[in-house]
Amino acid sequence: MTSALRVLLLCHSFNSLTQRLYVELRALGHTLSVELDIAERVTEDAIELFQPQLVIAPFLKRRIPESVWSRLPCLVVHPGPPGDRGPSALDWAVLDERADWGVTVLQANAEFDAGPIWDHDLVAMRPASKGSLYRREVAEAAVQAVLRAVARLAEGGAIAPVAAAATAQTWRPSMPQSARCISWQRDDTARVLAKLRSADGQPGVADNLFGHACHLSDGHAASAALLVTLPPGAPGELLARRDGALLRRTVDGAVWIGQARAASACGEGKPFKLPAALAFAAEAQRLPELPASLERPDDEWGELRYRESGPPGARLGCLSFDFHNGAMSTGQCEQLLAALREVKRRDTQVLMLLGGDDFFSNGIHLNCIEAAAYRTGDSAADESWRNINAMDDVALELIMTTDRLTVAVLRGNAGAGGAFLALAADEVWAHRGVVLNAHYKNMGNLYGSEYWTYLLPRRLGSDDARALMQRRLPLGATEAKRIGLIDRCVDAETGAKAADFESGAIANGLALALSHNLAQRIAAKHQARAADEACRPLAAYRQDELSRMHRNFYGFDPSYHVARYHFVHKLPQAWTPRHLAVHRERGTAA
Known part of the structure; x- marks a missing residue:
């Protein structure tokens, strides 16, 4: 018999995956509240106030405190297959151009990403940025794995994982910038794109534009048709601008760089991400503009x-x-x-x-x-x-x-x-x-x-x-x-079926x-x-x-x-908004 559970979502931020899980679990009738991972004492307070039967951590940057995971089941969503461990799991998978990957739902314990496995799912990768994969394929796999794990608990089954922790485990540390560093004189277009995609969103690839240190992200390959129109030049050379992006030559082609984070873009303020041509507005204006027509081949990038x-x-x-x-x-x-x-x-x-x-x-x-x-x-x-x-x-x-x-x-x-x-x-x-x-x-x-x-x-x-x-x-x-x-x-x-949705929508439009x-x-x-x-x-x-x-x-x-x-500036939250932390709005356990 299925019963509704009291579920606390513990997260670093209320990101896209956490929101997706929120709406899916709520639709199934579970009682939900959210607490941002601000401090151990804050998390402990949330447990006391809400009295959850289950904690789900879709997006954390540190371990759940022992005072919490030793008291009730805490499920951690890890964007990697069983046995993969470490904080940059998806970054490494994108950089390594893996054909497939996975998502593991495991129970928190004293070790990082090494607890008993409650569920897992495969992820078919595609040549895309880390953020895009996370929002689509990874999120879908994570949601399905979490919902299966929650269903077993809600159906009155034993509060137990489906498998012990993976015996073969690989720990990969936080990815250093040295692993993503682009050699414009050696890396071909595919390798440049893999490095940019692995750093999408945060932290970006440490590099420089117009002689200024910056972090780059949002890469797109230049089309073959565009390449034949470009004059000869050296790898690393900046060639043109389009839709806020800068075109940069590689050893075998060129890439459009869409985003840059640079101190020069905001005076003395803290650097933040901007369209690359805006981050270096004065310098970019000296480059020719190569606009893209609305109707064009699929491989010609444009917004x-x-x-x-x-x-x-x-x-x-x-x-x-x-x-x-x-x-x-x-x-x-x-x-x-x-x-x-x-x-x-x-x-x-x-x-x-x-x-x-x-x-x-x-x-x-x-x-x-x-x-x-x-x-x-x-x-x-x-x-x-x-x-x-x-x-x-x-x-x-x-x-x-x-x-x-x-x-x-x-x-x-x-x-x-x-x-x-x-x-x-x-x-x-x-x-x-x-x-x-x-x-x-x-x-x-x-x-x-x-x-x-x-x-x-x-x-x-x-x-x-x-x-x-x-x-x-x-x-x-x-x-x-x-x-x-x-x-x-x-x-x-x-994820994989997004193209089917688009083609179906076009068929319905016709x-x-x-x-x-x-x-x-x-x-x-x-x-x-x-x-x-x-x-x-x-x-x-x-x-x-x-x-x-x-x-x-x-x-x-x-x-x-x-x-x-x-x-x-992605500053950490000082408290959880009350519309999310309903346990704090009530002040007492419901």
Whole structure:
């Protein structure tokens, strides 16, 4: 007989995997609370207050204290197969270009990653960054392994692992920069990409650009067609710029470097990650710009891409915008707006917005906003204002597309303004593994814009819309479909089957373009928009939202600016937010 458990999620941060586990376990009826791993005493307090039956640690950077793991079962999610041990497991797997890897759910004990095994799963690797693999293949395997382990416990089975600790164990230490160091005179493109991908997100590859020390990440191979157009040069030479990235020659080709973390990018402040061409703005301006056309071969890298298919009179257009980590700067919003206007001139009946491979969108670009604080004559408040207005312009363009049907296809997670940008489409489709954070308040109590006060109530009603915004918690695609926030949830796995979801969505989009009642649906959409405008103009929604955002950016309360600074510089949390640590909100065990 299955019973609900009291589960404490103990984590370094409430990251994507932790959020996915949160929504999956909650959907199964388990009672959940979250505690950030701030200090041993804080964790012990959480145990006393919540009285959990199980602790799950999806993302930790240190051991669980003995006072906790000796008292109740504590399951640690390790991104490696049984027997693999160490803090950089996935980094090493990517650097070694492993064809397959694994995830192990093990019980915490006195040794690091060496406890009894509760479950494990295989992970088929692909040539991608560590972050992308973690968010997709690794997360899916981890979720399935954790859910199986929890199910055995919930069904009244023995509180015991399925296997003893692996007998053959390999300890690999934290990966040093020497292991990732790029030799531009010796490493071929594949090796350069493996090193960049192994350091994706954090810590980056220690290197230099324009004579300045920095850390690099987000690498993409230059296409063969582009290579033949480049003049001869030496490996390591910087050649061009595109979409915020810098093109750098290798011994057998070239790579686009998308992100850099450099002290020179932010004056005397602490270095943080930025688009490489922005981190070295003055130097990058001396390089030629090589823009990519919207319609181009698959191997030609660029942030925006457009494809079209279907017979005349039933055409489907697909516009993707693969912005790094889903963040959309002012310039990226302006480019997306221009692309949207361009593709709307095409004779299509359905327009799909595909977002990016790993994220649909996460709204305004907080790192680029932080960079404005260090520019002479600029400010973070001014850049925030420009960025939110640019986001609003994109949302408005989509809302006002009344001559065809629009569909937002969430191949990855969406958060804050990015979630509401998706709602600007007529329909929203997602796969089961997608997590939405349809709220703003976690970023310093932001009010939010992107016409959410128009878009959300028309889907949920005023009361439920208000409740969702106040809830401040992640929402799985399955629940989002149940409450009417999105229109379709496809029961497809993330990772290896992500391409199947995309191809299936395109097939459904073509079917929509061929549907017998398409003209009537478009006419009804046009009439509904006109009626809504007569009731209350979109300009009024925007003015009201932005008046509140103006106070967030320029008012006396610095909460937004403090929260943004902490986010950009990845400062550790001093406490667990009360909407996550419900045991502290109650003050006593429930």
